[in-house]
Amino acid sequence: MNNDSIITVKHLYKQFGSFTANKDLNFEVKRGEIFGFLGANGAGKTTTMKILCGLSKPTSGEVTVAGFDVYQDTEKIKRNIGYMSQKFSLYEDLSVIENIVFYGGIYGLGYKEIMRSAKEMLTGLGIWDIRKKVIADLPLGWKQKLAFSLAMLHKPSIIFLDEPTGGVDPVTRRQFWDMIYAAAETGITIFVTTHYMDEAEYCDRVSIMVDGVIVALDSPQQLKAQYQVKTMDEVFLKLARAKTETTNQNQSAL
């Protein structure tokens, strides 16, 4: 295994009954990179993400995350990854600090350690003064930033972001990407799924998945050059359309 790759996926298949959600996936994610994982709804992104997070086992194939095998070491994988979803996963009825203490607690951090990180984190975000406010009273943008910081509380080596900017205004989205860059600077690997193709441009490399198959994987610049278009949006549309047409042809051939 290449020392530089933190996620390795080889010939990953995932089947639910007769339905194949992931077909022969092969990719590597390098340490410290921002990896965009794109695909339409139902393309199989979530299935792959669940496997990488240790929530679900592949039907076949080799998958290692942070150097651990997804069949054997899900426990160790879970300790080494952070996760943030579109819903931010904060408890609305708990205060900022209570949320932090809770999350630190489930990762087995000591109280003193949690409080030290909390102070650092909240001062950094500029919300130390309102740490006793309940989450429900915070604006969406703050919740998002807090959720991201929380996902990094236990110092994971990879962080999975599942459509992290859904429902947030463009300015806040831009600020959020600044946070992602800052995190990547410190060596954390970012694995992000998104619907926004402009965000795909921010990634170091992106993969595009259509119907359970990865149809493209490269840097945004390379992909745009390859398909001779100006934006990632066009790349995505071209790929998705091409794939759909092949399936249609296959069906008519049958």
Place this chain on the structure above:
Amino acid sequence: MKSFLGFVKKEFYHIFRDKRTILILFGIPIVQIMIFGYVVTNELKDMHIAFLDYSHDEVTHQITDKIISSEFYISDGLLENTDEIDAAFKRGKIHEVVVFESNFQEKLMKTGTAEIQIISDASDANTSSQLVSHTSAIILSYVNELNNDNSLPVKINTNTRMFYNESLKGVYLFVPGTIVLILMLISAIMTSISITREKEEGTMETLLVSPLRPTQIIFGKVMPYMVLALINAITILLLGYFVFGLPLQGSLLLLSLETFLFITLALALGILFSTIASSQLVAMFISMFGLLLPTLILSDFIFPIENMPKILQYFTLLIPPRWFLVILKSIMLKGAGFSYVWKETLILVIMTITLFIVSIRKFKSRLE
């Protein structure tokens, strides 16, 4: 372990910060026991009573007068024969009939004992039992008066018959019944709602990707409700004891252990429902219809099982509250020990284990 305790603490925050949850947890049990205690148990007033006097002597007339003079009763006069008793009850006008045997006074004076039969319409079990005990008390006080004057003590045997409901189901049953109902609802509804809430709000994903094991998550969610359900059980018992004078005949320890078992079972049911339900609302409805109605109707709480159609009777065997109610009644009302309730306990243990295995499996398979 530390992360587990943090989890439980968080769960308590949820409970104590939500006024509705607090209300459901503590308001409903108290209101319910009060309703069952005061409203369902009718007050004795204007109870129609009739007499069937085969003797017509001084003593029977005195007793009749004494009963009628009580503020509770309205006399509907005399009946002629036993056939009229049933007819009178069926017309629904009469609540109680007092029957004096023939040669009442003569027997009482010569042998020192005589028989009075009190027949009451026990289709309303609570009223009926109060009525009977009140009549018996009047008769007893009459006997006491007689014995004060007499040197030779006499005795009147009261022989009670409850028409339509011989075993008098329902008497004092409301306290055990309410305990069963409340424990079932609180434990199952609250756990299923709190788990589906995590799913709905997306926090469950975070818990699942964390190093917490699924079993830890489940027990962390369940633990606080177990504590609260136990507090509820104690509250109801105390209310029953102090407000309604319901004695606890059997062992408190045994009662506590059995209650603990039943709560565990109800919690397992709650987890199972949460794996089926997609939202809090659905969880609530499943719990309501899946639990409230069967508990009310099929557990022997309100409707006696032996009066049900055979098919329904077999069906009640599957209803956990039915078995727990037997245990509760035996311990609380009859003072029975473990040797009397071990069969029911065993059934509950098997049900609990099965439910836990099924619900944890289902919970885990939902992750896929």
